Amino acid sequence: xxxxxxxxxxxxxxxxxxxxxxxESGIMEETLMEQAAFAIAxxxxxxxxxxxxxxxxxxxxxxxxxxxxxxLHNKGYNVEIYIYGKNQSNGFKKxxxxxxxxxxxxxxxxxxxxxxxxxxxxxxxxxxxxEVRSSIKTVIEKINSSNAKVISEDIPSGISSDTGEVMGxxxxxxxxxxxxxxKIGQILYPGREFSGKLKIxxxxxxxxxxxxxxxxxxxxxxxNRKKDSHKYDYGNVLILAGSSKYPGAPILTALGxxxxxxxLVTLITPGDSSKILSFEPSIIYSSxxxxxxxxxxLKKLNDEIERANVIILGxxxxxxxxxxxxxxxxxxxxxxxxxxxxESIQAIxxxxxxxxxxxxxxxxxxxxxxxxxxxxxxxxxxxxxxxKKCIIMLKSSITTITDGEKTFFNLLGSSSLxxxxxxxxxxxxxxxxxxxxxxxxxxxxxxxxxxxxxxKELSNEYTEYFITPxxxxxxxxxxxxx
Ligand SMILES: NC(=O)C1=CN([C@@H]2O[C@H](COP(=O)(O)OP(=O)(O)OC[C@H]3O[C@@H](n4cnc5c(N)ncnc54)[C@H](OP(=O)(O)O)[C@@H]3O)[C@@H](O)[C@H]2O)[C@@H](O)CC1
Ligand SMILES: Nc1ncnc2c1ncn2[C@@H]1O[C@H](COP(=O)(O)OP(=O)(O)O)[C@@H](O)[C@H]1O
Ligand SMILES: [K+]
Numbered sequence: 387x388x389x390x391x392x393x394x395x396x397x398x399x400x401x402x403x404x405x406x407x408x409x410e411s412g413i414m415e416e417t418l419m420e421q422a423a424f425a426i427a428x429x430x431x432x433x434x435x436x437x438x439x440x441x442x443x444x445x446x447x448x449x450x451x452x453x454x455x456x457x458l459h460n461k462g463y464n465v466e467i468y469i470y471g472k473n474q475s476n477g478f479k480k481x482x483x484x485x486x487x488x489x490x491x492x493x494x495x496x497x498x499x500x501x502x503x504x505x506x507x508x509x510x511x512x513x514x515x516x517e518v519r520s521s522i523k524t525v526i527e528k529i530n531s532s533n534a535k536v537i538s539e540d541i542p543s544g545i546s547s548d549t550g551e552v553m554g555x556x557x558x559x560x561x562x563x564x565x566x567x568x569k570i571g572q573i574l575y576p577g578r579e580f581s582g583k584l585k586i587x588x589x590x591x592x593x594x595x596x597x598x599x600x601x602x603x604x605x606x607x608x609x610n611r612k613k614d615s616h617k618y619d620y621g622n623v624l625i626l627a628g629s630s631k632y633p634g635a636p637i638l639t640a641l642g643x644x645x646x647x648x649x650l651v652t653l654i655t656p657g658d659s660s661k662i663l664s665f666e667p668s669i670i671y672s673s674x675x676x677x678x679x680x681x682x683x684l685k686k687l688n689d690e691i692e693r694a695n696v697i698i699l700g701x702x703x704x705x706x707x708x709x710x711x712x713x714x715x716x717x718x719x720x721x722x723x724x725x726x727x728x729e730s731i732q733a734i735x736x737x738x739x740x741x742x743x744x745x746x747x748x749x750x751x752x753x754x755x756x757x758x759x760x761x762x763x764x765x766x767x768x769x770x771x772x773x774k775k776c777i778i779m780l781k782s783s784i785t786t787i788t789d790g791e792k793t794f795f796n797l798l799g800s801s802s803l804x805x806x807x808x809x810x811x812x813x814x815x816x817x818x819x820x821x822x823x824x825x826x827x828x829x830x831x832x833x834x835x836x837x838x839x840x841x842k843e844l845s846n847e848y849t850e851y852f853i854t855p856x857x858x859x860x861x862x863x864x865x866x867x868x
Contacts, residue, residue, distance in 0.1 A: 451508020621821025
């Protein structure tokens with residue numbers, strides 16, 4: 387991604403509001419279109435094309451496209467404009483008239499040939515409503531089967547700017563030039579892939595602050611470490627995780643919490659995770675010597691629970707431990723910081739509402755088990771977080787963090803993380819940051835940033851095949867270098 391001076395991520399409604407506020411402030415729609423068109427024409431020229439095809443719809447996205455064609459024609463390029471659709475927006479009509487006055491060749495609803503080496507896709511932008519109609523689908527297929535380079539205006543036609551979903555069919559762009567701000571549909575897959583390289587063209591929009599942002603180094607908050615300090619200044623993390631079946635997962639969680647700087651890390655598990663002591667003897671370890679946690683273990687663990695300022699539950703647990711988790715949430719859910727990962731997340735089904743000191747860190751499969759309606763839908767995720775009153779870090783190729791009001795997207799991940807154990811490590815890292823005093827949202831932002839950045843840097847050296855969660859934990863210092 388280039389030119390990321392703007393980290394706001396807008397939905398289509400916000401983009402329309404931003405347009406409206408700008409126009410109400412006195413900037414004319416024609417001015418914005420001209421700026422958008424110049425930005426497109428600049429990028430188009432950089433390809434040194436021999437023959438350019440502008441494929442325009444009849445909305446303002448099409449208007450931008452015609453204007454870009456006119457600017458390129460004026461620069462001396464060989465340009466043809468093909469128009470598809472009926473209902474013409476005012477912006478479109480104006481651009482069509484100017485293009486005709488400037489002597490451009492324009493064709494309507496006709497099949498185009500294969501002779502172009504650059505196509506500008508201005509069929510549909512943020513105005514897409516529903517599945518792409520069949521007449522436009524045919525045009526999209528034709529663009530995708532051409533050998534020409536493709537520049538999409540604002541968003542590849544056919545991608546929902548709100549979800550990133552392909553609405554029937556969508557243009558596969560080499561470059562997408564978006565106007566003013568990023569849109570959700572360019573951030574989330576598959577839209578991200580269809581967008582190709584992303585560029586933001588800064589038009590004269592009125593400043594618009596969205597509650598959704600991508601995570602960039604400037605918002606990372608690393609907890610302070612004082613010269614005059616002791617271990618109790620950096621928090622006490624209690625990890626209640628694992629089972630006789632999965633003894634490895636809690637080891638990674640404990641390593642994550644330790645390597646991110648927590649003062650004390652205690653791991654108590656039903657199974658045998660004693661290998662942790664050979665990896666990191668400073669971790670306080672004990673086993674309950676059974677298969678799973680049971681409700682009545684809570685009493686035994688009372689002292690450790692009281693001492694902890696963060697409790698991480700879940701990695702390596704099986705569903706047999708759920709009753710224990712439910713009971714712990716009932717007793718401590720309003721007072722302690724609790725991180726629910728992996729199987730323990732299912733416990734929240736038992737609660738109508740939780741509290742903002744509870745974080746759940748599901749991957750998409752785990753999220754679907756607690757929330758069946760979730761598709762690729764940020765609005766639903768935000769609603770769910772608000773309704774349940776808990777913070778959510780939804781882990782995927784793009785990790786989304788929300789408290790229902792503010793939402794952050796981590797775009798740094800890579801396939802080196804698509805391995806069992808990455809999530810276990812992450813819950814430890816995030817818990818370790820909460821222990822050091824970061825609020826939960828900032829712990830998720832900073833923890834996921836440090837871990838994913840470490841994975842990325844290591845992958846550059848060792849490949850995405852070779853990296854393991856343990857190797858990431860041992861090299862976490864790399865991610866601290868912002
Ligand atoms: N306003 C401004 O100041 C600025 C706006 N800007 C630009 O305007 C864009 C937004 O323009 P917009 O609102 O006119 O909508 P737009 O993306 O062209 O889509 C409408 C067209 O798509 C068509 N269409 C829709 N759904 C369809 C479907 N399912 N299947 C098939 N066709 C479908 C629809 O056809 P209809 O349904 O009307 O028949 C109509 O032709 C924005 O992305 C940016 O590029 C920039 O210039 C900066 C300043
Ligand atoms: N292709 C990818 N791109 C970016 N991040 C990824 C990718 N695959 C996995 N991840 C990240 O790796 C982690 C995997 O978590 P999870 O599935 O819970 O692992 P486990 O439960 O095995 O520990 C998540 O943080 C996820 O965001
Ligand atoms: K488009």
